[in-house]
Amino acid sequence: QQPVQSPQAVILREGEDAVINCSSSKALYSVHWYRQKHGEAPVFLMILLKGGEQKGHEKISASFNEKKQQSSLYLTASQLSYSGTYFCGTEYGTGNQFYFGTGTSLTVIP
Amino acid sequence: DGGITQSPKYLFRKEGQNVTLSCEQNLNHDAMYWYRQDPGQGLRLIYYSQIVNDFQKGDIAEGYSVSREKKESFPLTVTSAQKNPTAFYLCASSPGDSLYEQYFGPGTRLTVT
Numbered sequence: 001q002q003p004v005q006s007p008q009a010v011i012l013r014e015g016e017d018a019v020i021n022c023s024s025s026k027a028l029y030s031v032h033w034y035r036q037k038h039g040e041a042p043v044f045l046m047i048l049l050k051g052g053e054q055k056g057h058e059k060i061s062a063s064f065n066e067k068k069q070q071s072s073l074y075l076t077a078s079q080l081s082y083s084g085t086y087f088c089g090t091e092y093g094t095g096n097q098f099y100f101g102t103g104t105s106l107t108v109i110p
Numbered sequence: 111d112g113g114i115t116q117s118p119k120y121l122f123r124k125e126g127q128n129v130t131l132s133c134e135q136n137l138n139h140d141a142m143y144w145y146r147q148d149p150g151q152g153l154r155l156i157y158y159s160q161i162v163n164d165f166q167k168g169d170i171a172e173g174y175s176v177s178r179e180k181k182e183s184f185p186l187t188v189t190s191a192q193k194n195p196t197a198f199y200l201c202a203s204s205p206g207d208s209l210y211e212q213y214f215g216p217g218t219r220l221t222v223t
Contacts, residue, residue: 002152030209032211032212034212040216040217041200041214041215041216041217042153042200042212042214043214044211044212044213047209047210047211049209087152087153089212091207097155097158097166097168097169098143098155098158098212099155099169100145100152100153100154100155101152102152103151103152
């Protein structure tokens, strides 16, 4: 039931854009996005709820396509500080278990 | 400052010994979680608790046990029955269900030899 993320890894030059996808085989109730630096704890980025909501956070935004059971994270004009592993997290219904995705390693180089 | 503390940061144990990992939060959150992370892997849920004196198994609960006697505390015991206990363990808390973000502690890296 773990959501699948794609791509598994991506390397960008500073200023380039990236899209990370999170797909589920089951209907999603909510989608969380987190970023984790090596050896550190994950840090919350945003939550999206059912209803196709799109949210933004500086140059990082995300969408939630209920029909496709998918969420996408958009990173624009990437900065070196964006490097890390990005995880989506989902719950399939209220009160159910929370699942993190497989992770996407993003490296931004000068 | 409010937050989640996990101790110790690094823990070494001999095979066959039980070990308890501490997790304390002063955020007044109802829900608490324990995750395991292996190198290059995602986070897998071990146990979670949405209220004091109640907890549920996650996908990989075998070989682990928890208690939730106080709202602030959610200790995890790694028992000798856990076949591959060496991993990075993360504790998290949340005000409620999945409508709310999870706040993570700094993690404990457990090495069992």
